[in-house]
Amino acid sequence: MKELLIVSLAGIAVLAADVIKFRKAVLPIAVASLFSLIFFCIVDWGRNENPMDNNMLLFDNFALGFTAILTFISLCWFLITTEYFGNDARRTDLYALTLFSICGAVLMVSYTNLVMLFLGIEILSIPLYVLAASKKGDRLSNEAGFKYFFLGSLASAILLFGIAMVYGATGSFDLGIISTASTAMSSPTPLLNAGIVMIFAGFAFKVSAAPFHFWAPDVYQGSPTPVTAFMATVVKGAAFAAMFRLFSGTFGSFIETYGDVIAIISALTLIIANIVAAVQTNVKRLLAYSSISHAGFMLGAILSAQNGDPKILLYYILTYGIASLTSFIVLYHVSAYQQGAEDFNAFKGLVKRNPVLAGAMTLAVLSMAGIPPLSGFLAKYFVISSVLQSGYLWLVIIMILTSVVGAYYYLRIIIAMFTPLENSGRIVVSDFQKYLFLLLSLLMVGLFFAAAIPDWLY
């Protein structure tokens, strides 16, 4: 509960700081609130609080863990995008919107009532629609916001329809009551079945899984790059955590019924995203498709929710979040230096022009490709082994094959960076940002060794 209060009050405090013309305080308020959020997650860890407010929220270890990593990624996001927001007079609004969005993410990982889930998704999404369109003069950004808003509203409506049907079948919004009512049935009744499928479709849209992914490349490409980084990491992570909470606990007894559906959607996502990504020339669009393909992997973690534990998903979201955040922000710096060019040529000679950015980008894409001494490898390994335990060998084969395709287009970025370029200027980033990129790179390597130590994660 205090987690929720901190982040929503921080959003209001940011707005208040703008009103009293104290804009300098805006970033410190946001950063301090996120730090205290992580602090309280650590303090409350293992305390197993009782559900509160008529079973609306439960800050168990699951919720605290996901809140902590999503907050950590948001914290890095706030610190690393200072250059973009800079001295922009409107940055307070954007910071406030981002904080409200994080508030929605906290709700989505801690809900024990479907009403709270829906509220969380809306609180997360509505500020995002505005953030996507926040570059007001840019046509692509406007299009992104518009598209995201319309399709997102439709997906929310479908999700709400599903929730209504689950209510009709079980007579409650409470996850505990739904769980007992549904385990009492030997197989789900048609009404419950349809409800669960519609909820799943709504989620699949939010995480951009295959048949519902058409919005993602356009929205990711059109939005300002730092906003894209936020969408691809925090938002996706929150949606997956919410999905895990629902499909492992409440509807966990029907996993045989839905296992094949989830596996097919996961396979479709992987195949479509990786093949389309391989032919992209625009790096931002390529990274958008790569983000879709990672959604396919994370669906694998949902699939094995029954015998796996949330740690696999948590580790995947953390490693993918760090790598994805790094790659998008490097892309931002590179394209900001060259009048918004986002193709492979913009990356030429980056090693000479800024070794830190090139190094961070190399590690990030290698981590996303799943190359061994980086944490992305272990994340993929854990997912694959748990999917194998659930008995989906064909999905594992698709995962491995599409990872090979993935390695191809990730390597294209690296090759571009190491291609020498004559008479090019240096790309300058501030010292503070340089250290942040180094920290993120260290984390990509460090998380590998942290998780590789036996009996720690497994």
Added chain:
Amino acid sequence: MLTEYTFWFLSFLAVFSAFAVILSRNPVHSVLYLILTFFSIAGHYFLLNAQFLAAVHIIVYAGAIMVLFLYVVMMLNLNQAEPQRTSAWAKFLGAGAAGILMLVMIAVIRKAEQGTPAGLPVNAGTVENLGITLYRDFLLPFELASVLFLGAMVGAVYLSKKEIT
């Protein structure tokens, strides 16, 4: 008996006007038919003994939102606008998906149990009961909705505000 006739009449009206919304060529007619749809759905709420919901539905949807719609339609002067051309392929896929959804819904509702859910009193929709539910059981979501509205408000102001330097 009268209730049943009213139900059928309202249902027919709702379905008919909903079709008219998407089939009429003139956007202003569409909006007016939409108001008719809202009124017939509000009538259903009355039949279900949910007077407060019916009143709010009419005030919010038929009142505020529809007036806004009408203004926008008239201001944008959509009457002269060319109808959007969509490819036959997209139309086919859309019709297919919607058709499958309708099939599933019919199949689901045919098999669903009829009647009131257990533990739900007959007068669940009255103002008194709604108030008790909203401010006791669902107090936290009710309060949190304010964060949602604040976010939406900040966003709306941000998008419509003139650039300041």
